[in-house]
Amino acid sequence: MIIQIMLVPFLALLYLALLFGIAAWGDRTGAMRMRLDGGWTYTLSLGVFVTAWTYFGAVGQASVAGVAFLPIFLGPTLAMFCSTFVLHKMLRIAKAYGITSIADFLAARYGKSSRLGGLATIVALVGLMPSVATQLKAVAMSLDLLVSSKAGAGISGIAQDTALYVAISLAFLSILFGTRQLDATERHQGLMLAIAFESLVKLLILLAVGCFVVWGIYQSPSSLFRQATDAGLADLLTFDGTGSTGADWLLMMLSAGLAFLFLPRQFQVSVIENKDPIHLARASWAFPAYLLLAGLFVLPLALASRLQGISDGDLAILHLPLLAGAHGLAIAVFLGGLSAAAAMVVVETLALATMVSNDLVVPILLRTGRLHVRSPQDPTRLVLATRRITIVLITTLGYVFFRLVGKDHGLADLGMISLVAAAQFGPPILLGMYWRDANRRGALVGLLLGFGTWIYTLLLPTFAVSGMLDPGFLAVGPWGIELLRPYALFAVDGLHPVAHATLWSLLLNVLGLVLGSLLTHSTGLDRTQAELFVDVWSRADATRMWRGEVRVRDLVGLLQRFIGHERTSVLFAADQQRLHPGSLLLDSRADARLVQTAERQLARAVGSASARALIGSMVKGELIGSQSVMEILDETSQLIRYSRELERKSAELERATADLRNANDRLRELDQMKDDFMATVSHELRTPLTSIRAFSEIVRDNPDLTEEERENFMGIVTRESERLTRLINDILDLSKIEAGRMRWRIMPVSLSTIVKDAASAVQPLLRERDAKLTMSLGDQDVLVHADPDRLQQVILNLISNACKFVNADSGHVHLSMEQDGDSVRLRVEDDGPGVPLEEREAIFGKFVQLSDGMTDKPEGTGLGLSISRQIIEAFGGSMHVEDSSLGGAAFVATLRPARPAAQTAIV
Amino acid sequence: MAKAPRTRDPLAEALRTQRIRRFVIAVTIIAFLCFTPPMFELVDRLAPGKLPIWLMLVWILSITCVAVAMERQSGERKGEAGRRSFDR
Numbered sequence: 004m005i006i007q008i009m010l011v012p013f014l015a016l017l018y019l020a021l022l023f024g025i026a027a028w029g030d031r032t033g034a035m036r037m038r039l040d041g042g043w044t045y046t047l048s049l050g051v052f053v054t055a056w057t058y059f060g061a062v063g064q065a066s067v068a069g070v071a072f073l074p075i076f077l078g079p080t081l082a083m084f085c086s087t088f089v090l091h092k093m094l095r096i097a098k099a100y101g102i103t104s105i106a107d108f109l110a111a112r113y114g115k116s117s118r119l120g121g122l123a124t125i126v127a128l129v130g131l132m133p134s135v136a137t138q139l140k141a142v143a144m145s146l147d148l149l150v151s152s153k154a155g156a157g158i159s160g161i162a163q164d165t166a167l168y169v170a171i172s173l174a175f176l177s178i179l180f181g182t183r184q185l186d187a188t189e190r191h192q193g194l195m196l197a198i199a200f201e202s203l204v205k206l207l208i209l210l211a212v213g214c215f216v217v218w219g220i221y222q223s224p225s226s227l228f229r230q231a232t233d234a235g236l237a238d239l240l241t242f243d244g245t246g247s248t249g250a251d252w253l254l255m256m257l258s259a260g261l262a263f264l265f266l267p268r269q270f271q272v273s274v275i276e277n278k279d280p281i282h283l284a285r286a287s288w289a290f291p292a293y294l295l296l297a298g299l300f301v302l303p304l305a306l307a308s309r310l311q312g313i314s315d316g317d318l319a320i321l322h323l324p325l326l327a328g329a330h331g332l333a334i335a336v337f338l339g340g341l342s343a344a345a346a347m348v349v350v351e352t353l354a355l356a357t358m359v360s361n362d363l364v365v366p367i368l369l370r371t372g373r374l375h376v377r378s379p380q381d382p383t384r385l386v387l388a389t390r391r392i393t394i395v396l397i398t399t400l401g402y403v404f405f406r407l408v409g410k411d412h413g414l415a416d417l418g419m420i421s422l423v424a425a426a427q428f429g430p431p432i433l434l435g436m437y438w439r440d441a442n443r444r445g446a447l448v449g450l451l452l453g454f455g456t457w458i459y460t461l462l463l464p465t466f467a468v469s470g471m472l473d474p475g476f477l478a479v480g481p482w483g484i485e486l487l488r489p490y491a492l493f494a495v496d497g498l499h500p501v502a503h504a505t506l507w508s509l510l511l512n513v514l515g516l517v518l519g520s521l522l523t524h525s526t527g528l529d530r531t532q533a534e535l536f537v538d539v540w541s542r543a544d545a546t547r548m549w550r551g552e553v554r555v556r557d558l559v560g561l562l563q564r565f566i567g568h569e570r571t572s573v574l575f576a577a578d579q580q581r582l583h584p585g586s587l588l589l590d591s592r593a594d595a596r597l598v599q600t601a602e603r604q605l606a607r608a609v610g611s612a613s614a615r616a617l618i619g620s621m622v623k624g625e626l627i628g629s630q631s632v633m634e635i636l637d638e639t640s641q642l643i644r645y646s647r648e649l650e651r652k653s654a655e656l657e658r659a660t661a662d663l664r665n666a667n668d669r670l671r672e673l674d675q676m677k678d679d680f681m682a683t684v685s686h687e688l689r690t691p692l693t694s695i696r697a698f699s700e701i702v703r704d705n706p707d708l709t710e711e712e713r714e715n716f717m718g719i720v721t722r723e724s725e726r727l728t729r730l731i732n733d734i735l736d737l738s739k740i741e742a743g744r745m746r747w748r749i750m751p752v753s754l755s756t757i758v759k760d761a762a763s764a765v766q767p768l769l770r771e772r773d774a775k776l777t778m779s780l781g782d783q784d785v786l787v788h789a790d791p792d793r794l795q796q797v798i799l800n801l802i803s804n805a806c807k808f809v810n811a812d813s814g815h816v817h818l819s820m821e822q823d824g825d826s827v828r829l830r831v832e833d834d835g836p837g838v839p840l841e842e843r844e845a846i847f848g849k850f851v852q853l854s855d856g857m858t859d860k861p862e863g864t865g866l867g868l869s870i871s872r873q874i875i876e877a878f879g880g881s882m883h884v885e886d887s888s889l890g891g892a893a894f895v896a897t898l899r900p901a902r903p904a905a906q907t908a909i910v
Numbered sequence: 911m912a913k914a915p916r917t918r919d920p921l922a923e924a925l926r927t928q929r930i931r932r933f934v935i936a937v938t939i940i941a942f943l944c945f946t947p948p949m950f951e952l953v954d955r956l957a958p959g960k961l962p963i964w965l966m967l968v969w970i971l972s973i974t975c976v977a978v979a980m981e982r983q984s985g986e987r988k989g990e991a992g993r994r995s996f997d998r
Contacts, residue, residue, distance in 0.1 A: 249947030288977035
């Protein structure tokens with residue numbers, strides 16, 4: 004007996020020492036960069052979900068309700084199938100923003116709210132108390148059974164209570180494992196290796212005991228099932244045998260799935276301890292396979308326990324080998340259970356201790372001034388001490404809960420209470436990851452409602468069942484109000500208490516979150532964090548701007564105190580490379596990116612809310628108040644106004660530049676035209692001058708010329724002189740008109756009179772050309788606005804121009820005049836070759852002359868038509884050329900008629 | 911699930927990942943439906959006492975389907991990572 008009493012605790016200590024050794028070895032190999040943290044290790048570490056209450060309690064539950072134990076296996080299975088969506092995003096967020104725990108995740112998502120982080124921590128602390136109690140109960144009962152065969156006989160005095168010693172041992176183990184380092188985001192490779200090992204051990208033991216019972220005791224599964232059917236246990240193989248409704252089943256599956264994702268210890272192993280997201284792909288099927296294997300023999304063991312007449316189903320897994328005399332296997336079963344409990348307590352307390360220190364204690368210390376950025380005290384020791392005290396507190400709470408209610412509830416019942424509590428983190432996290440409008444107030448309201456409902460519908464009834472509350476509380480509700488019965492809230496009756504609590508707590512949680520978010524306004528930081536979380540794939544590297552200044556030296560000092568000199572040096576060395584290659588400028592101003600990096604590093608040690616508070620107090624000395632926000636807004640508005648003004652002036656400048664460019668182009672064009680004009684004028688002047696000079700020299704140098712020759716030559720000189728005179732006159736006219744210096748005497752004039760005078764003037768020319776002039780001027784005289792001299796000049800020019808091109812033998816020039824409404828049209832037509840269509844505009848250019856088809860160069864200066872058009876345009880009219888009915892060209896001048904009253908004008 | 915040719919084209923890779931994800935969602939939904947009480951009652955009526963076998967069968971089949979899909983995806987990712995490191 005003494006050997007038995009000593010052997011089992013000794014083996015237990017040996018096994019725990021082995022786990023510790025594995026953890027230490029894992030840490031050493033991690034330091035040596037050996038890879039022991041692949042996908043399989045990650046998958047097995049998720050096995051921490053299978054705790055002592057699943058290990059022992061599933062068989063206990065199955066022995067009375069058949070497959071009713073399965074929702075806690077199937078919920079996580081389905082959750083893992085979806086891990087590429089939910090867990091993957093959680094992982095990305097946690098890694099990107101240095102998240103340290105589930106409370107930190109919530110606080111960071113909802114505007115780095117320390118209040119929400121604190122509430123989440125309290126929910127976790129209280130909610131997981133039953134789960135810790137379950138571990139103590141399971142280990143204590145199994146130890147008692149092995150050592151003294153009296154498990155379940157009742158709760159003994161404290162000094163003789165095995166659970167107390169189990170609690171002390173587990174707390175000590177947790178402190179040893181979990182509080183050796185401060186950085187909560189730094190992976191615990193050794194611990195995870197130990198967890199993976201214990202997951203493998205408990206799985207192998209479950210399979211071993213299953214195989215032993217099915218094949219060792221009952222020879223085959225079919226034999227076992229046949230005997231169970233014969234013994235009237237067939238009900239346990241049907242859904243009716245579960246005693247659950249369909250709603251119970253689905254709600255428990257939902258609760259287990261959510262708890263699997265959001266239990267603090269699961270968050271710790273699946274998110275914080277994850278090294279590579281690719282491991283999720285392996286775990287998404289391998290962990291369900293693990294659960295499948297863990298649950299494979301639960302029902303056969305339950306059937307066997309019923310067949311063997313074991314009354315306490317929770318310890319059936321231990322009783323069965325003992326009854327068969329397999330003491331070694333029984334001890335192994337105990338070690339498996341101890342292993343599951345130890346792993347759960349160590350990881351859970353590690354996660355909870357981080358939450359308590361980062362989201363509860365540090366914010367309070369900062370708020371009360373006990374911890375300050377400029378304080379000389381070393382905060383590392385304070386934080387570690389907080390975590391150690393928290394571990395003791397958690398195990399103490401678990402033990403107290405066990406003492407109070409443990410004897411009245413099965414392992415599975417107590418375990419499920421914690422799962423429903425952990426499921427309360429589901430709505431704010433899931434909605435927070437996918438819904439931008441979910442805000443801090445909504446999350447606070449939802450979590451408070453969910454947590455409150457959980458207390459009311461699950462926790463308080465647990466105390467009532469144990470007789471600590473009035474039994475009427477359960478039967479007729481508080482103050483006799485039946486609608487408030489904890490197991491039938493608002494008359495929703497007929498559900499399993501766990502399913503009932505799941506329904507109401509999650510429903511109110513979601514409603515509170517959604518309505519709270521829709522009915523309240525988000526703060527700026529709330530919105531920013533929402534964007535960062537929802538769009539984590541694209542915004543993970545976004546830099547958040549800090550207002551104010553902080554020196555690099557101050558940041559270095561702060562980080563050294565929290566994360567140590569070595570890591571601070573590494574961090575700043577990288578940043579120094581980016582900012583100041585060459586020398587470290589400690590007194591320079593830290594840019595926004597450096598401040599953000601420092602904040603994230605700090606968040607890894609003390610959580611995002613505390614990190615924000617620490618950095619915020621250093622950067623600004625105080626929180627930004629509404630006045631400061633208004634100032635920022637004013638500055639921003641001012642900047643926007645300046646920006647718009649600049650944009651407007653820039654547009655004006657662009658327009659002015661375009662105008663100047665066009666003007667410059669026009670000037671270049673005019674300059675070119677001027678050059679062309681000067682070249683043409685020079686050429687036109689030189690031609691007659693050359694003739695004059697040549698013929699004058701002939702006359703001067705040849706005194707023996709005949710009189711006839713002399714007259715001929717002098718005639719040429721005279722004509723060329725006249726031509727030169729005309730040319731100079733035309734150029735002068737043109738330059739005056741173009742320069743706007745021409746003095747016009749515009750008045751109403753009789754067009755027919757002007758035409759007739761012009762016709763008389765050109766008679767010699769007509770005769771010279773053998774051309775006839777006909778006119779059709781109408782019956783009534785027409786008055787037009789014009790300068791009479793210049794108008795006559797135009798008509799003479801047009802007639803003489805026509806004379807140049809008429810047929811040599813029977814030339815015909817026709818002049819006509821017609822009034823059409825507000826215009827008077829004067830047509831000068833000839834029967835010459837006409838003007839080609841493509842040259843009808845060009846001929847009004849300067850020095851442009853068309854050949855008459857007989858000579859290469861017609862008479863004239865080439866300026867006549869240009870001057871004529873400009874004169875007509877000066878009178879407000881226009882001039883163009885078109886085909887004539889005579890077969891040649893028709894020059895049409897359109898003039899403005901004058902009022903009849905002006906008929907008295909001078910002509 | 912149709913087998914897509916392996917390629918380094920990022921668009922094709924993204925489409926393949928999407929296809930695998932859709933497949934996993936479909937498996938999850940079907941498994942969930944098979945794990946619901948109406949299905950259990952049907953099984954109990956058609957094959958009394960065989961509910962545990964049905965549950966295990968669905969569980970194993972769904973795990974196998976997800977395993978095939980996810981391992982193919984992660985195998986390709988590892989291959990890509992290997993090729994990239996080799997390219998360097």
